[in-house]
Amino acid sequence: SQELEQSPQSLIVQEGKNLTINCTSSKTLYGLYWYKQKYGEGLIFLMMLQKGGEEKSHEKITAKLDEKKQQSSLHITASQPSHAGIYLCGAVQGAQKLVFGQGTRLTINP
Amino acid sequence: EPEVTQTPSHQVTQMGQEVILRCVPISNHLYFYWYRQILGQKVEFLVSFYNNEISEKSEIFDDQFSVERPDGSNFTLKIRSTKLEDSAMYFCASSPNLGLAGEQFFGPGTRLTVL
Numbered sequence: 001s002q003e004l005e006q007s008p009q010s011l012i013v014q015e016g017k018n019l020t021i022n023c024t025s026s027k028t029l030y031g032l033y034w035y036k037q038k039y040g041e042g043l044i045f046l047m048m049l050q051k052g053g054e055e056k057s058h059e060k061i062t063a064k065l066d067e068k069k070q071q072s073s074l075h076i077t078a079s080q081p082s083h084a085g086i087y088l089c090g091a092v093q094g095a096q097k098l099v100f101g102q103g104t105r106l107t108i109n110p
Numbered sequence: 111e112p113e114v115t116q117t118p119s120h121q122v123t124q125m126g127q128e129v130i131l132r133c134v135p136i137s138n139h140l141y142f143y144w145y146r147q148i149l150g151q152k153v154e155f156l157v158s159f160y161n162n163e164i165s166e167k168s169e170i171f172d173d174q175f176s177v178e179r180p181d182g183s184n185f186t187l188k189i190r191s192t193k194l195e196d197s198a199m200y201f202c203a204s205s206p207n208l209g210l211a212g213e214q215f216f217g218p219g220t221r222l223t224v225l
Binding site for chain 2: 033035041042043044045048088090094095096097098099100101102103
């Protein structure tokens with residue numbers, strides 16, 4: 001079965017700094033989702049990537065899927081306190097379900 | 111903006127009791143899911159549901175679990191005889207389409223505590 005590994009597991013950055021979170025898959029990714037979870041709450045959809053080399057942006061968050069479709073990165077520019085939370089990557093497995101990485105806990109210090 | 115809702119937000123139960131977790135998916139969505147997240151662990155797929163039947167389930171989803179869409183709006187997860195290890199956050203999700211064609215929208219979750 002497909003496994004997703006995220007790095008780092010936790011990240012503390014100063015407000016205004018840029019940061020990157022990585023998601024590596026044990027198998028080719030046919031669809032990669034990024035979600036944000038506030039502690040103890042639901043998952044909020046950020047972006048979905050499908051094609052090798054694809055890049056999408058939403059506000060200050062950019063996600064990329066590498067050409068080989070085994071790794072994705074999430075980059076936040078000029079981080080703000082509102083970016084704090086847990087970021088999860090999820091891969092489509094078959095047609096029905098998502099398998100998730102363990103999450104990256106992001107803390108933004110003012 | 112339409113959203114998935116879940117009730118209750120927190121459920122405390124005694125081991126061996128039955129619990130029903132409720133979800134109202136987004137109204138025009140056709141595919142429904144339950145996931146769970148044990149504290150400190152990954153979000154795990156439990157079951158998917160389409161056209162009034164289970165379309166896929168994980169090894170976690172044993173005979174103690176069942177799902178139902180009792181009417182046109184609700185989607186429920188029943189745990190017949192809860193165990194301590196069922197304590198987790200349970201998320202409902204829905205999507206308009208399958209797989210890559212359909213983003214899964216998640217509800218806020220129900221925190222189940224089994225004592």
